Amino acid sequence: MSVREATRADLPALRALHGLLDAPVPDLFDGLPPGVTLVSTADGVPVGYVHSFTGEVAHVAELFVAPAHRREGRGRRLFLAVLARLRREGCRAAELVVAPENTSARALYEELGFEAGERLHGYYDSGDEEEEAGDAVRYRLQL
Numbered sequence: 001m002s003v004r005e006a007t008r009a010d011l012p013a014l015r016a017l018h019g020l021l022d023a024p025v026p027d028l029f030d031g032l033p034p035g036v037t038l039v040s041t042a043d044g045v046p047v048g049y050v051h052s053f054t055g056e057v058a059h060v061a062e063l064f065v066a067p068a069h070r071r072e073g074r075g076r077r078l079f080l081a082v083l084a085r086l087r088r089e090g091c092r093a094a095e096l097v098v099a100p101e102n103t104s105a106r107a108l109y110e111e112l113g114f115e116a117g118e119r120l121h122g123y124y125d126s127g128d129e130e131e132e133a134g135d136a137v138r139y140r141l142q143l
Helices: 008-018 074-088 103-111
Strands: 002-005 036-042 045-053 057-065 093-098 115-124 134-142
Touching: 002 074, 008 036, 008 045, 008 057, 036 074, 045 074, 057 074, 074 103, 093 103, 103 115, 103 134
Parallel strands: 057 093
Antiparallel strands: 002 036, 036 045, 045 057, 093 134, 115 134
């Protein structure tokens, strides 16, 4: 299992993984987005990724591992690698948002030192006018 910087050649695999999300960020992988994108590979093929926008406070936008490769430590390795990279880039903190019911992700973030902050009411828009938007919790880690 290796973690490396994403390349343009990875875009088809990234798009396929991204398409498995319940609510993917539109057009995120039309090209390599600005910031840091790292992939976890199996037999040279990306099976997981993490993307973070950089800045004084970096925003970790997405972490995803294909269902067949979960519980292998890939998410943790991706996250540790992106945090190390953000430190090298000079970011002072990293933030992310997560659904309150995503207990496995929240446990990982807390194990990595992130602290839960404000609850963001109505953060996730379902796209369905009849369905209420879901809440999120903001997490922050000083780098």
